[in-house]
Amino acid sequence: MNDLPIRLRELLLETGYTIDGVRARLGDVAAGALAREETVPALRATADGDPLGTLIRLWWLGVPVDGRAVPAGPAGPSVEELAAAGLVRAEDGRVTSTVHLQPWETGGHLVSDRKVRPGDPALRPDHVVGAGGASANLAQLASRRPAGRALDLGTGCGVQVLHLDGRAEEITATDVNPRALELARLSWAISGIDGVDARQGSLFEPVQGDRFDLVVSNPPFVISPAGRFTYRESGLRADDFCRELVRRAPRHLAPGGTCHLLANWLHVAGEDWRDRVGGWLTGTGCDGWAVQRDVQDPAEYVELWLRDAAEQGTPRHRELYDDWLAWFEAENVTGVGFGWITLNDSGSLDPVVRVEEYALPVELPVGGYVDRVLEAVTTAHRLTDAELLDARLALADGVVEERIGPPGAEDPARIVLRQTAGLCRSVRVGTVEAALAGVCDGDYPLGPLLAAIAELTGEDPSDLGAKAPAALRPLIAEGFFHISTG
Structure with missing residues (x-):
């Protein structure tokens, strides 16, 4: 693409296609509705055909726009260049995006597959999801200490790298999905970030022998009977992927290094979930802190992820729902917990593990004081x-x-x-x-x-x-x- 990402970034910033710019352009009502994935108020708010409104419609809402209204600026990429790069499709004077391009809170931009909404075609198995609440939660959790080497395990569209840039001297990003790495590289280029070492593979396979001062991961933690989408499901049984991630992480932490990850875990009849998650952390040799932020019953959980893939109301909805519930029932699952896990290689011969449930609001970013939390837990114990x-x-x-x-x-x-x-x-x-x-x-x-x-x-x-x-x-x-x- 040569210099196209750079010129596209300049155009986006010049037009005001940033988090603050989009919110101001939409107004509170339309912005709030868009956060709930309701597009009608945003479509009404951007009907004037002005440059920023056109970009919002094209890149975020994913609706066709008049090709003559797409801004190019003095040196910005033309529609023809965007089409040649595979970012848009131009036909009969109308332009439709082939990707989802969203501004992010760091000031950068992220490229992913188009958002799927009810009535859209089914997701492709290697669908690359955009940044959302989970991405923001992980970014808020990660320690703000400067890091020499950082690893974003399961980078997806590359969002965590935008947060690590400027904090880590070296950044490595991995993903099992080659399409994710392709779009992540584009995200970084448009955001003005270079030098990221991108590697393909599952879990820690791409970084064997490497150690990092900081590891972050928003992994494919969804627990389902089958791995249908690489962005959310690993294909491993139940919550084994998150367990393996926790157990293997310490081998890749430098002395004093920290790992932050999001996870789901099962609540099983006759078993305390704290023992389950605590068992993952015990024996790692690291101090560990696991927090359950939410828990859903099996039906709520299945509904959440069927909505995520826009499968509610489709011909297969009832079958998928029933199969998923039947699998949970066979596994004696009573609920699924959502939360975060932090590991720290303190070098202590007496590592401390704390597992707790805490659903109340907290001051953000947690990363601003997470090191003090770990220090308090270990000090009290030792x-x-x-x-x-x-x-x-x-x-x-x-x-x-x-x-x-x-x-x-x-x-x-x-x-x-x-x-x-x-x-x-x-x-x-x-x-x-x-x-x-x-x-x-x-x-x-x-x-x-x-x-x-x-x-x-x-x-x-x-x-x-x-x-x-x-x-x-x-x-x-x-x-x-x-x-x-x-």
Whole structure:
């Protein structure tokens, strides 16, 4: 394509075909509807035939436009050049895109196969999906620390590379689907990114022997009876692909390296899902943190992915739905969990694994503080009781206290510590923990502070000192307190 991607990028930016430009052009109502995959308000909002409206219709909405209205700019690619490159189809004065070209929040652009909507032809098996909510979630999760070498495993249309660019010195991207790599390269070129080492293959096969400071993956995690689409299903049984991804990742982490991935896992009758996912992490030699952000029953899950492929209302819908549910029933599946997993090669001989369910809103990006979360979890686990009593504890920034009880009551019925930043957790605490929250600022060891609290409350100092570590350890792990090193 020579310099066509560069000239196309210049045209897109000049026309205002960016995230902010599209939102402003559409307005809140049409933009909100488009986020729900409803196109009618956006079509109405772009009916004037202006340059930006025409690009939105052509590249995002995927409807034919008048060839004379397609902007080219002083040096932008012509319709003929776009057609020769296979990006559009021109016929009888009308131009139709053959790909989906979307602006992304990094300021770059992504090329994928056209969005599939009800009534469209069935997806091709090697369909390359565009960026969406899962892509954004992974980008928000990844650590913001600079990285020497980074790996985007299962790059798809190349979205994570747009986020890694400028943060990592070297970027490798893999995918099992050669068409995905083809479109990803185009995404990077239009976004002004070069030097990405793109390799084809499944799991970690393309990077055997390589180690990375940062690994990110939005893998084909969908759990189904058969792998019909490479972008979402691996073909491995049940949730084995995610399990294998977790187990193999540590072999490709440099010392101190981190892996972030999205995953689905089964909820099976008679089994605690925490044991299932925790079993994936145990034995990796890495510190691990797995969070279930959502869970769906089998019917909800099947409906989600049938909608994803625009298969609702098609002749095969009932058959696909029934077969999928029958398979779940045979596997004793009661639900499917969605969430994220982080592994860190800390080098510790005593790796820590935390598996939890947390569905409440959190401060974004999680990557801005995910390293502190992992540090808190490991610190709480590894400190002995004696070390904790000698440590100088400090209340974390952004923690507030709420006291709840009848008006005028001498003592509150409930005391709650609440985080106003980060994961925004809340926890009910006792009077001792609340008292510590009010006085610990990192200047004094915990032991003398507990002794002073014991004197005020009339408790036995020895008993309080013996009980406090068990009560405080979860509060440290969850980020309400931290160990001061200043």
